[in-house]
Amino acid sequence: MPAEAPIYDRVALIGLGLIAGSMSLAMRRGRLAGEIVGTARSAETRDIAREIGLVDRVVDTAAEAVVDADLVVLAVPVGAMAAVAEEIAPHLKPGATVTDVGSVKRAVIDAVGPHIPEGVHFIPAHPLAGTEHSGPRSGFATLFDNRWCLIVPVEGSDRDAVARLEAMWQGLGAHTDEMDADHHDLVLAVTSHTPHLIAYTMVGVADDLRRVTDSEVIKYSAAGFRDFTRIAASDPTMWRDVFLTNKDATLEILGRFTEELFALQRAIRTGDGEQLFDYFTHTRAIRRGIIEAGQDTDAPDFGRVKPE
Numbered sequence: 095m096p097a098e099a100p101i102y103d104r105v106a107l108i109g110l111g112l113i114a115g116s117m118s119l120a121m122r123r124g125r126l127a128g129e130i131v132g133t134a135r136s137a138e139t140r141d142i143a144r145e146i147g148l149v150d151r152v153v154d155t156a157a158e159a160v161v162d163a164d165l166v167v168l169a170v171p172v173g174a175m176a177a178v179a180e181e182i183a184p185h186l187k188p189g190a191t192v193t194d195v196g197s198v199k200r201a202v203i204d205a206v207g208p209h210i211p212e213g214v215h216f217i218p219a220h221p222l223a224g225t226e227h228s229g230p231r232s233g234f235a236t237l238f239d240n241r242w243c244l245i246v247p248v249e250g251s252d253r254d255a256v257a258r259l260e261a262m263w264q265g266l267g268a269h270t271d272e273m274d275a276d277h278h279d280l281v282l283a284v285t286s287h288t289p290h291l292i293a294y295t296m297v298g299v300a301d302d303l304r305r306v307t308d309s310e311v312i313k314y315s316a317a318g319f320r321d322f323t324r325i326a327a328s329d330p331t332m333w334r335d336v337f338l339t340n341k342d343a344t345l346e347i348l349g350r351f352t353e354e355l356f357a358l359q360r361a362i363r364t365g366d367g368e369q370l371f372d373y374f375t376h377t378r379a380i381r382r383g384i385i386e387a388g389q390d391t392d393a394p395d396f397g398r399v400k401p402e
């Protein structure tokens with residue numbers, strides 16, 4: 095349902111990739127913003143954004159983009175947040191809200207927080223939605239529909255400003271929840287960061303077996319491996335920054351993962367079918383829980399349409 099009045103009069107999107115582009119399209123769909131101004135680092139991305147009308151107005155710098163903006167969204171890789179925050183700080187409107195969409199929260203709070211002037215609200219957030227595509231042409235209006243957006247208020251965050259940002263995310267189609275930054279980083283290390291690392295590794299292992307890469311691995315990748323290759327096609331800059339900035343939580347989960355892997359490895363070596371069966375029964379139940387929570391489809395092969 096489109097909002098009766100825009101939630102923010104002017105929104106500035108810093109970065110014009112998958113997430114910002116999808117936000118712009120979903121904001122238009124819900125009429126959530128009076129005007130959407132956007133900018134990106136490269137002239138090439140800004141030109142594409144202009145050409146496809148991704149936002150209402152494209153400007154050349156982040157400093158220009160935030161002038162008079164009521165909501166500023168930092169939608170650049172986590173490692174680039176500090177420099178962007180430093181650039182925009184002197185130009186922020188008093189009473190504005192600065193938020194981000196970074197996949198890691200503690201590092202973003204530490205990097206951005208010190209630059210936010212008095213009288214400006216800083217409310218980090220993270221939409222749990224994405225694809226392996228990136229860039230200004232990759233966004234789509236339904237990306238956040240029925241997905242979660244975690245809001246991570248910092249100490250002293252203004253409750254009205256938090257409520258307004260939550261209303262924005264709900265207008266974008268997402269469910270919202272609040273979470274503490276460290277808890278967020280641990281949960282995401284389990285649900286997203288470590289699985290990505292495992293996918294990157296598995297694809298790397300397959301590639302090491304060069305003898306098969308050119309033939310069988312590609313030809314017969316209809317099984318689970320194909321999903322690994324999709325995840326491992328995700329943006330290298332974004333994922334480099336995730337692991338550099340969520341180091342402790344990722345290493346903690348990787349440690350646990352390795353222990354479990356060794357346990358299963360031993361079960362295979364010793365022929366302990368009961369342990370394997372019990373383990374897989376338990377994990378199958380987890381998948382059912384995800385479907386029951388409406389976070390994925392029950393259709394075989396994720397509902398993919400088979401090529402003719």
Ligand code: NAP
Binds near residue numbers: 228
């Ligand atoms: P994206 O499609 O690659 O877009 C990134 C944008 O940031 C581009 O406009 C890029 O500009 C700009 N940028 C890159 N490096 C920069 C730098 N050093 N300084 C200033 N701007 C820079 O990325 P995305 O997927 O939208 O991700 C944006 C943020 O959302 C990241 O923090 C990521 O962690 C988070 N996130 C991503 C996903 C996902 O699945 N993709 C999901 C949730 C959250 P140019 O195009 O000009 O290079």
